[in-house]
Amino acid sequence: MLFRSCAGGLVFCEDSVLILKNEKDEWVLPKGVIRAGDYAREVALRRVKAEAGVEAEILSSIGETNYEFYSITRKRPVCNQVTWYLMTAGSLQSRFSREDGFVDGGFYPIDQALEMITYSQDRALVNLAAKRYRGFKQGKL
Template sequence: MLFRNCAGGIVFNGDSVFILQNEKHEWVLPKGVIRNGAHASEVALKRVLEEGGINAKIIAPAGETSYEFYSYSRQQPVCNKITWFVMDTDQTDYRVNCEEGFLDGGFYPIQEAIEKITYSQDKSLVRVAYRKIAKILEMEKGA
């Protein structure tokens, strides 16, 4: 089995979160493989910029998920472990990167995004990250 370390971002703009529709018509969060000793946070920010054209800042770590699939191109099973970061942006515009194979995307209200997102662990991740960012931003206002 091929093991890959990846990183991604859960990008919020107010009460909306950025999601993408990939070539398999799955609704996902921006993420990518960590290569050449890069730091997970660097990769997450880079993928958010490359896949969605969004400049975001990291607010907090969001945890890890993993999943396995069979790669027909590699002719072997693959296990992706993703380190996630809660991100914030005041940017409302975005650019879905069609060259990366994405068909659609955008900022969606939290509940609508959760309904669209394909995988249950990504749905849970958005719920937890939204509670986390709301709490952090509330604390910053009070400070």
């Protein structure tokens, strides 16, 4: 099995969260592989910018998730360990990247996004991050 360290962002603006729809018709969160010499924070910010065209700012780390899948191109199983960051953006403007395999995306009201997100692990993460984000907005954190 190939093990990869990744980083991603849960980006909030106003009462909306950024999600992306990939070519497999899955609604997901922006993330990418951490390469040698990269910091997780940098990768998360860079992938949010590359995949969604959003300039974001990190508020805090939010946790880690793991998931496995079979890579057809690599002909073996892959395990991604993703470090997630709670982020905020100053605008609802976004632009999903077709070059990175996305067919739709943008900021959606949190309740709507929770219904759209494909994976339960991602929904749970958005739920947690939304609570923390509201705390930041209210100056409680």
